[in-house]
Amino acid sequence: MFSLLPYNTFALDVHAKHGIIINALSDLHFPLSEPYIILGRGSDVLFTEDFSGTALICNIRGLEIKRVDDEYMVRVGGGEILDELIVQLLSRGICGLENLSAIPGTVGAAPIQNIGAYGVEIGDFIDSLEVCDLSCGKVFTMDKTSCQFGYRDSYFKRHPEARLLVLYVNFRFKAQPELKLSYQGLKDQDLNDAAAVREQVRALRARKLPDPRFVGNAGSFFKNPVVDAKTVARLREDYPDIPVFTASGGRFKLAAGWLIDKSGCRGITHGHAGTWEHQALVLVNRGQAKPHEIVSLAKYVSSQVAMRFGIALVPEVRLYGRGGEISWEMLQ
Ligand code: EPU
Numbered sequence: 197m198f199s200l201l202p203y204n205t206f207a208l209d210v211h212a213k214h215g216i217i218i219n220a221l222s223d224l225h226f227p228l229s230e231p232y233i234i235l236g237r238g239s240d241v242l243f244t245e246d247f248s249g250t251a252l253i254c255n256i257r258g259l260e261i262k263r264v265d266d267e268y269m270v271r272v273g274g275g276e277i278l279d280e281l282i283v284q285l286l287s288r289g290i291c292g293l294e295n296l297s298a299i300p301g302t303v304g305a306a307p308i309q310n311i312g313a314y315g316v317e318i319g320d321f322i323d324s325l326e327v328c329d330l331s332c333g334k335v336f337t338m339d340k341t342s343c344q345f346g347y348r349d350s351y352f353k354r355h356p357e358a359r360l361l362v363l364y365v366n367f368r369f370k371a372q373p374e375l376k377l378s379y380q381g382l383k384d385q386d387l388n389d390a391a392a393v394r395e396q397v398r399a400l401r402a403r404k405l406p407d408p409r410f411v412g413n414a415g416s417f418f419k420n421p422v423v424d425a426k427t428v429a430r431l432r433e434d435y436p437d438i439p440v441f442t443a444s445g446g447r448f449k450l451a452a453g454w455l456i457d458k459s460g461c462r463g464i465t466h467g468h469a470g471t472w473e474h475q476a477l478v479l480v481n482r483g484q485a486k487p488h489e490i491v492s493l494a495k496y497v498s499s500q501v502a503m504r505f506g507i508a509l510v511p512e513v514r515l516y517g518r519g520g521e522i523s524w525e526m527l528q
Pocket of ligand 1 (some may be wrong): 420
């Protein structure tokens, strides 16, 4: 048995049958025995029970930086820690990722969800990915377009059957830094450089989000629902102060945290699971929680939101069961 405790930030005491720490592709022997799952540091996953197969932990390291004209091309091993990369880049004057400061997890996992925070998504800076097709061991490069980045979405998330392991991420940064300060909490703050933005983001996150080193959690548990104008109009009749943000394609993004909060679910505790007092969208392990306690809390929260607002929440975290990844519907 292989403990997944260090590989899920929910800090659930779950196991895989086997585990392989991948420091180089040569650590894998093809064909791989089925089933298997790919993990970085497990900061966006919920194990609903033990996993009956092999956990592949990507730990490929490396950082190469090249200046090409007015850009930096940066190649990073998928197993590098994202926040450590941001520190390294800033120390060399390379800016862009500072808005993503303090997000737990690895560089290779970041494009899978196209992680984002404070007005920046990782896909904005990705040039290409070097991936391995685990069904045969073939290595190839995917350009940004083929990654199909969307809101917390990518080709990889939509096509788990493609079985692609991210070996290296190639980033492209402009040599002349452009700070992204449009987000509430960053604008009108007198932030003059990327280091100041990083500190402000760290402070904002620390105020709202629990540190997974001390409180098990996987960040936002649900995605922010994207709805049409008719739905916004319906909601505004009863809730004139509902936060609404414009999304692409003439649609609108609602704040799942606000919906959960207004459904009376902020700071609640069910068994050993709960929602965070300062950000209702974050489900937490209050200590010794079992997977089923997080699952039943997630179901309870989504049912309360559905009852009050008629909006269906969908998890942002990826769910895993005994045989591999499972859908939210499979848990209902
Ligand atoms: N709100 C409440 N009550 C709550 C939580 C939020 O009323 O309990 C309201 C806030 O006041 C605000 C709105 O809801 O008006 C949105 O909240 P917030 O600004 O905290 O952002 P979010 O939409 O909840 C998203 C990302 C976070 C990211 C932040 C900052 C998603 C699902 N979540 O959160 O990402 O850090 O914006 O950019 O898109 C993550 O993905 O794990 C994550 C933490």
